[in-house]
Amino acid sequence: MIKIFLKNKLxxxxxxxxxxxxxxxxxxxxxxxxxxxxxxxxxxxxxxxxEHWLGTDLLGRDLFSRxxxxxxxxxxxxxxxxxxxxxxxxxxxxxxxYYGGKLDTLIMRFVDxxxxxxxxxxxxxxxxxxxxxxxxxxxxIGLTSWMGISRLVRAEILSLKERDFVQAARACGVGDVKIxxxxxxxxxxxxxxxxxxxxxxxxxxxxxxxxxxxxxxxxPTPSWGNILMDAKSCLGIAWWMSxxxxxxxxxxxxxxNLLGEGLRDLFLPKK
Amino acid sequence: MTKKLLxxxxxxxxxxxxxKVIAAVDDVSLFVNKNSVVGLVGxxxxxxxxxxxxVTQLLPRLNCKITSGMIRFNDQDLLDLDKGQLRxxxxxxxxxxxxxxxxxxxPVLTVEEQMQEVVSLHRQEISRxxxxxxxxxxxxxxxxxxxxxxVGAFPHQLSGGEKQxxxxxxxxIPRPKLLIADEPTTALDVTxxxxxxxxxxxxxxxxxxxxxxISHDFNIVGQLADYIAVMYAGQIVExxxxxxxxxxxxxxxxxxxLDCLPDKDISSGGKLNxxxxxxxxxxxxxxxxxxxxxxxxxxxxxxxxxxxxxxxxDTTPEVRCWLYSNSKT
Amino acid sequence: xALLELKDxxxxxxxxxxxxxxxxxxxxxxxxxxxxSLAPAKTMGLVGxxxxxxxxxxxxxxxxxxxxxGDIFFENKNITQLREKEFRPLRKKIQIVFQxxxxxxxxxxxxxxxxxxxxxxxxTEKKKIESRIRELMEQVGLDxxxLARFPHQLSGGQRQxxxxxxxxxxxxxLIVLDEAVxxxxxxxxxxxxxxxxxxxxxxKLTYLFIAHNLRVVRFISDNVAIMYRGSxxxxxxxxxxxxxxLHPYTKKLLASQPSWSKRNLSQNHMPxxxxxxxxxxxxxxxxxxxxxxxxxxxxxxDSKPAFKQVNTEHGVSCFYID
Numbered sequence: 049m050i051k052i053f054l055k056n057k058l059x060x061x062x063x064x065x066x067x068x069x070x071x072x073x074x075x076x077x078x079x080x081x082x083x084x085x086x087x088x089x090x091x092x093x094x095x096x097x098x099e100h101w102l103g104t105d106l107l108g109r110d111l112f113s114r115x116x117x118x119x120x121x122x123x124x125x126x127x128x129x130x131x132x133x134x135x136x137x138x139x140x141x142x143x144x145x146y147y148g149g150k151l152d153t154l155i156m157r158f159v160d161x162x163x164x165x166x167x168x169x170x171x172x173x174x175x176x177x178x179x180x181x182x183x184x185x186x187x188x189i190g191l192t193s194w195m196g197i198s199r200l201v202r203a204e205i206l207s208l209k210e211r212d213f214v215q216a217a218r219a220c221g222v223g224d225v226k227i228x229x230x231x232x233x234x235x236x237x238x239x240x241x242x243x244x245x246x247x248x249x250x251x252x253x254x255x256x257x258x259x260x261x262x263x264x265x266x267x268p269t270p271s272w273g274n275i276l277m278d279a280k281s282c283l284g285i286a287w288w289m290s291x292x293x294x295x296x297x298x299x300x301x302x303x304x305n306l307l308g309e310g311l312r313d314l315f316l317p318k319k
Numbered sequence: 320m321t322k323k324l325l326x327x328x329x330x331x332x333x334x335x336x337x338x339k340v341i342a343a344v345d346d347v348s349l350f351v352n353k354n355s356v357v358g359l360v361g362x363x364x365x366x367x368x369x370x371x372x373x374v375t376q377l378l379p380r381l382n383c384k385i386t387s388g389m390i391r392f393n394d395q396d397l398l399d400l401d402k403g404q405l406r407x408x409x410x411x412x413x414x415x416x417x418x419x420x421x422x423x424x425x426p427v428l429t430v431e432e433q434m435q436e437v438v439s440l441h442r443q444e445i446s447r448x449x450x451x452x453x454x455x456x457x458x459x460x461x462x463x464x465x466x467x468x469x470v471g472a473f474p475h476q477l478s479g480g481e482k483q484x485x486x487x488x489x490x491x492i493p494r495p496k497l498l499i500a501d502e503p504t505t506a507l508d509v510t511x512x513x514x515x516x517x518x519x520x521x522x523x524x525x526x527x528x529x530x531x532x533i534s535h536d537f538n539i540v541g542q543l544a545d546y547i548a549v550m551y552a553g554q555i556v557e558x559x560x561x562x563x564x565x566x567x568x569x570x571x572x573x574x575x576x577l578d579c580l581p582d583k584d585i586s587s588g589g590k591l592n593x594x595x596x597x598x599x600x601x602x603x604x605x606x607x608x609x610x611x612x613x614x615x616x617x618x619x620x621x622x623x624x625x626x627x628x629x630x631x632x633d634t635t636p637e638v639r640c641w642l643y644s645n646s647k648t
Numbered sequence: 649x650a651l652l653e654l655k656d657x658x659x660x661x662x663x664x665x666x667x668x669x670x671x672x673x674x675x676x677x678x679x680x681x682x683x684x685s686l687a688p689a690k691t692m693g694l695v696g697x698x699x700x701x702x703x704x705x706x707x708x709x710x711x712x713x714x715x716x717x718g719d720i721f722f723e724n725k726n727i728t729q730l731r732e733k734e735f736r737p738l739r740k741k742i743q744i745v746f747q748x749x750x751x752x753x754x755x756x757x758x759x760x761x762x763x764x765x766x767x768x769x770x771x772t773e774k775k776k777i778e779s780r781i782r783e784l785m786e787q788v789g790l791d792x793x794x795l796a797r798f799p800h801q802l803s804g805g806q807r808q809x810x811x812x813x814x815x816x817x818x819x820x821x822l823i824v825l826d827e828a829v830x831x832x833x834x835x836x837x838x839x840x841x842x843x844x845x846x847x848x849x850x851x852k853l854t855y856l857f858i859a860h861n862l863r864v865v866r867f868i869s870d871n872v873a874i875m876y877r878g879s880x881x882x883x884x885x886x887x888x889x890x891x892x893x894l895h896p897y898t899k900k901l902l903a904s905q906p907s908w909s910k911r912n913l914s915q916n917h918m919p920x921x922x923x924x925x926x927x928x929x930x931x932x933x934x935x936x937x938x939x940x941x942x943x944x945x946x947x948x949x950d951s952k953p954a955f956k957q958v959n960t961e962h963g964v965s966c967f968y969i970d
Contacts, residue, residue: 212752216814219710220766221739234756362833363804479698508697509860513904535834541908565908579838581867590845591838591867597803598833 059310065303069296073119080113085268093286103288105278114270115292121271122300125186125255126248132190133197134244140194141201142228142236146209156202159195167192171254172263180263182271189251197243204236242312249304256297272297323391324529325351325374325413325497330388332366332373334601341601343369345553347388348628348637351497351546356523356530358540358561360576361550362598367533370550371499374531375409393496411441414490418502420482424474430458431470434489441493454488461488462518480511484518491522498523499531504539516542537580541565549573552599552609555628559636569631569638571614608641616642649724651854652686652709652742652822657718659704678704680878682718683955686822691848691855693869693886695862695901700875702858706826709856710744711735722822740770743815747827749807753799759810760795766817784813788843805836812843816851824856829864841868862905866890871961874898877936880955884962894964896941935966943968 072079082100088108096103102111144155174188208214209232217227258264259273260280267274272293279289332344344366351357359367372378373385375397390397392413397405417423425433434454438445445453451470458466461484474482483503490498500519504512520543523530534540540547541561548558549570557570568574578592596613599605605612611621620641628637629646659679679701686692696702707713709720711727719728722742727735743766746752753762760781767777785792788809799807808828815823825844829837845868847853859865865872866886873883874897882895893899934949935941941948947967957963 212746212748213754215707215712216744216746216752216811217754217765218712219739219742219744220814220818221736221769222765223769226769230757231754235754362835509862510697510900510904513906516906536906538906538908542906561908576834579834581838581841581863590842593838593842594835597805597836 056310056313058306059313062303062306062308062310065299066307069119069300069303070123072116073123076113076116076120080110080116082110082113084113084117084270085109086113093282093289095286096288102292103286105275105286105289106282109270111275111288111292114275115272115296118270118272118275118293119296121182121265121269122252122255122297125182125189126251126304128186129189129193129251129255130244130247132187133194133247134240136190136194137197138201138233138240139198141198142205142233144198145202145205146224146228146232148206152202155198159198162192162195165192168254168257171258172261175258175263180258180266182265182269185255185258185264189254193247193250197240197247200239200243201233201236204239205232208232208235242308245304245308245311249301249308252297252300252304256293322353323350324353324393325531326389326391327370327374328389328391330370330373330390331386332369332378333384333386335382335384339602342386342553343383343601344373347550347553347555349548349555349558351529351531353496353529354523354527355545356532356543358544358547359531359533359550360535360537360540360547362535364598364601365550366553367550368501371415371501371531371533374499375413375415376405377409377415410437410495411493412495413497413499414493414495416483416486416490416498416500416503418505420479420486420506421474423486424482426474429471429473430454430477430485434458434485434492437489437492457488457492458485460522461485461491462514463488479507480515483507483511483515487515487518487522491526494526495528497529497531499533501533502535503532505534505536512539519543537565537577538582549576552604553601554609554639555637556610556639557637558628559631559638563636569636569643570610570640571616571642572610575613575615608639620644649688650685650721651688651723652684652856653721654682654684654705654709655719655721657682657684657705657708657715657720659701659708659713660716677878679708679715682875682878682880684873684880684883686854686856687871688821688854689848689852690870691857691868693865693872694856694858694875695860695865695872696875697860697901699877701878702875703826705875706744706824706856706858709822709824710742711739740766740818741821742824743818743820743822744824744826745808745811745815745828747830749804749811749831750799752811753807755799757798758795759797759799759802762799762810763795763813763817766814770818780817784816787816787847788813789839803836804832805839808832808836808840809843812840812847816847819851820853822854822856824858826858827860828857830859830861837864844868862890862901874901879936879952879965881937881966882962882964884958888962894958894962894969895937895966896943897937900940 086109088104090108091104092106092108094100094104100110100112102115104110105114140155140159144152170192171188175184178184214227214231217231255264255271256273256276259271260276262277264273265271275293276290279286279293283290327350328348330344330347331342334341334343347370349357359370361367374390376385378384385398392408397408431451431454434457435450438450438453455466455470458469463469463481463484469477469481477485504515507515516539519530522528530543532540532543544561546558547561547564548555549572550556551572557564557568557573559569564573565577568577572594575594579594581591594613599609607623608621608626611617614621626639626641628639629643630637631643631646657679658681660675661678663674663676682705684692694702694705708715715728719726721727722738727738763781763784764777767780772780781795782792785795790806790809790813794802794806802810829840832840841864844855848855857865857868869886871884872886872889873880874889874895875881876897882889882893882898889898890902893902932949934951935944935953938944938948953965953967955963955965958969
C-alpha cells in the first residue's frame with residue numbers, strides 16, 4: 049500500500065511539504081535566532097537581510113521566528129479542530145447509520161439545520177459573543193464543521209451494516225457498541241481520513257481568516273493570520289509582511305490537499 | 320479432415336505488475352472445429368477467462384500482453400492483424416457472452432437501442448426501417464416471451480434469464496462463426512440455466528456455429544461439449560473428447576476433480592474424495608509440474624521438470640503429465 | 649424430539665411506492681406459512697432458486713430478523729418473542745455460516761480476533777479463549793500460523809474454514825449453513841463438505857444446509873425441503889424426494905440439472921422458455937407455482953393447497969399429485 053502511495057507523485061509531494069512545514073514548526077525554538085515577541089523598535093520594518101531572514105514587522109519583531117511559531121499555531125488548530133470534527137462526526141454518523149429509523153431522521157435533520165447556517169458567519173457570531181482565543185477558535189471550528197463527515201460516516205455504515213461479517217457478529221451475540229466500534233468504524237475510516245486531511249487545510253484557512261479579522265489568535269501570540277492583519281496597515285511599504293505568511297498558508301493548504309487527494313486514490317483505487 | 324475454425328497454439332499472455340511478470344495463460348494450445356462445441360473447464364484463477372479474452376485481444380490495455388503463440392481463426396493469424404481488421408472480426412465473426420448480464424447491458428439504454436447499435440455495425444444490409452422488426456425476431460429466437468413488449472424495456476426491468484437471452488440475441492445478430500461463452504449460466508437459477516443451455520445448443524445447430532464454452536462446472540460443459548480442455552494454473556493439462564475424458568480421465572487433476580463431484584449415488588454420510596492442498600498463487604508456482612504438490616501419483620521427475628503435452632493417440636487426447644511420457648509429444 | 653421447529657412462520661418486506669413514499673406500500677411475501685422441523689444430529693437441506701426466501705428463513709432462525717407471525721421453538725422452548733437480552737444465551741447454541749467467504753470476515757481483524765469474538769461476547773476467560781482458539785483451528789484443519797493473518801491473506805476455502813471455526817466456538821448445537829460452499833471451487837468445496845460431515849459426526853451437530861446446488865444438497869442432507877416463492881412445496885427424506893418427487897416444481901428442478909450423462913438423451917422435455925400462464929399477473933392468493941405449472945387448474949389459482957403428508961415423512965403442497 050505504501051508503494052502505491054509513493055508512486056503517486058502529487059501525493060508524495062504533498063506529504064513532503066507537510067513534513068517540512070511540521071519540522072519548521074516543531075523546531076521553531078531551535079531555528080529561530082530571536083524570540084517571537086522580542087521587540088526591537090529600532091529595527092522596525094526592515095526588509096529581509098542577513099540578520100532577519102524574513103525581515104521584521106512594525107514592532108521590530110523577527111518575522112522568521114514569528115512565522116515559525118505561527119506554524120505551530122496553524123498546525124495545532126488544524127489537527128485539534130479536525131479531531132473534534134472527526135469525533136463528533138463519527139458519533140452522530142454511526143448512530144444515525146446503525147440504528148436508522150427515527151434516530152436517523154432526528155440526527156440527519158439536525159445536520160441539515162446546522163448546514164443551513166453559513167459557516168463562517170456562524171463562527172464569527174459565536175466568537176464575537178465569547179472572548180476570542182486559540183482554544184475558542186479550535187472548539188468553534190470543530191463544532192461547526194462535523195456535518196460533512198457525519199454524512200459520510202452514515203453512508204458508509206449504512207452499506208457496511210448489511211455485510212455478512214456484521215450479521216455474523218450479531219449472530220455471535222456481540223453487542224451493538226462493540227460492533228460499531230470494532231467492525232463498522234474501522235472499515236468506514238477510508239473516506240473519513242481523506243475528508244479529515246482536506247479538513248485540516250480548511251481549518252488552517254479558517255483560522256488564518258479569523259486571526260486576520262482579529263477574532264482568532266490574539267497578539268502577541270503569532271499566527272500567520274494575525275501577521276497578515278498587521279501587514280494590512282503597511283501593504284505598500286513592507287511587502288515581506290504579507291507575502292511570506294500568504295505563501296506559507298498557500299503552500300500548507302496545497303500540501304494537505306495533495307495529500308488528501310493522494311489518500312483518496314489509495315483508499316478508493318480504480319480497478 | 321475436419322477444418323479447425325479456431326486454432327490456438329502455445330499461447331502465452333502475461334500480466335505486468337510492479338516488477339513481476341505473471342503468466343496468466345501459459346503455453347495454452349487448443350482448437351475448435353467448425354460447428355462443434357469445446358468446453359474449457361477449470362477452477363477460479365486458472366486462466367480460462369484470460370484465454371477467451373486473448374483470442375480477440377480484449378485484454379486490459381495497460382498491464383497485459385500476449386507475449387507469444389499463435390491464434391489462427393479461419394486460416395487468418397489474428398495476432399498479425401491491425402486494430403481495424405481485428406475489430407471487424409471481433410463482434411462479427413467471433414462473439415462473446417459473459418457471466419453477469421446485468422453489468423454487460425447499459426442501464427440507461429433500452430434493449431432496442433442497445434441491439435440497434437450492433438445491427439448498424441454488423442448487419443448494414445438491413446435498412447433502418449426494418450431494424451425494429453429484425454430485433455424483435457432476434458429476441459423471439461432467443462426465447463423471450465412477448466418480444467414486442469420487451470424491446471422497449473430497460474435492463475433493470477428484465478429478469479436475470481431474460482437479460483442473458485438479450486445478450487445471446489445481441490451476440491447472434493452478426494451470425495458469428497464462433498461464440499465464446501464465459502460462464503454464461505453461473506449467475507442464473509437452475510431452471511433458467513437448463514433453458515439457456517438448450518437455447519445455445521439449438522442456435523448452434525440452426526446456424527452451424529461453433530462454441531467455446533467456459534465453465535467451472537463439468538456437468539454444464541458436458542451437456543453441450545464435444546471436446547473438453549481442462550486448465551490448471553494457467554496451463555491446459557488435458558484436452559480430449561467429452562466421452563473419453565468423462566469416462567477415462569487421464570490427468571490426475573482431471574481425475575481428482577471428477578471424483579470431487581458430489582454426483583454419485585452414494586447415500587449421505589459418505590465422503591468425497593478430495594484433492595489435498597490448494598491451487599497455487601500465480602506468483603508462486605512450484606517448480607516442475609504445477610500440480611505435483613497435490614498429485615497422488617507424483618514421482619521425482621515431476622518435481623524438477625515441467626511436462627510437455629503428450630498425445631495419447633492420433634485423435635485428440637492430449638495430456639500434460641509425466642505418467643504418459645512414453646507417448647509422443 | 650425436534651431440535652428446532654418452525655410453525656407457520658411468515659415474513660413480509662415492505663416495498664414503498666410513490667415519490668414521497670407516502671403511498672400504501674406493497675408487501676412482498678418473503679416467507680409464507682413455513683413449517684419445518686429439524687431433527688437433532690441430522691442435516692436438513694433447503695433447496696430453492698433465487699428469491700425463494702431461503703436466506704430470509706436463515707436469518708429468521710438465527711433471529712437476525714423477526715417474523716411477522718408464527719413461532720420458532722428451540723429445544724421445545726418458544727423463542728419467537730424473546731427479547732435480545734433473553735435470547736442472548738441461546739445464541740451460543742445457534743450459529744450461522746455465510747456464503748461469501750470474502751465478506752463474512754471483518755477485513756480489519758486478525759483471524760484470531762475473529763474466532764475469539766463469540767467467546768469474548770460471552771465473557772469467556774482469556775486463557776480459555778486462547779486454548780479454545782487453538783483447538784478450533786485444529787478441528788477445521790487450519791495451521792496456527794494463520795491466526796496472525798488478515799482475511800485477505802487467506803484463500804476462499806481457508807476463509808470459509810475460519811467461518812466454520814467461529815460458528816463452532818461456542819459449542820453450537822445448530823448451525824445454519826447459508827450457501828456455505830456455493831462460492832467455493834470444486835476441489836475446495838469437496839474439502840469443506842468433508843470437514844462439515846466429520847464435525848457433525850464428532851459433535852452431533854444439526855445442520856440446516858441451504859443451497860441451490862441439488863447435487864451438493866443430496867450428498868450432505870438426510871432430509872430435504874424444497875422452497876418456491878416463500879413456501880415449502882415438498883419435504884421429506886432426501887433419497888425419497890430425489891427419486892420420487894411429487895411436486896411439479898421439484899420435478900422441474902430435478903429435470904433441469906445439467907448432466908453430462910444426459911447429453912445423448914432427447915432434451916425435448918425441457919421447455920424452451922417459461923411458458924407461463926398469462927391469465928394472471930401480480931399477487932394472487934393461490935398456489936405460487938400456478939403460472940408455470942403444467943398441471944395447474946382453476947382451483948390452484950384461487951386457493952393455496954394445504955400441506956399433505958403422503959406418508960410418514962414425505963409431504964407435499966399440491967392438489968394434484970400422482
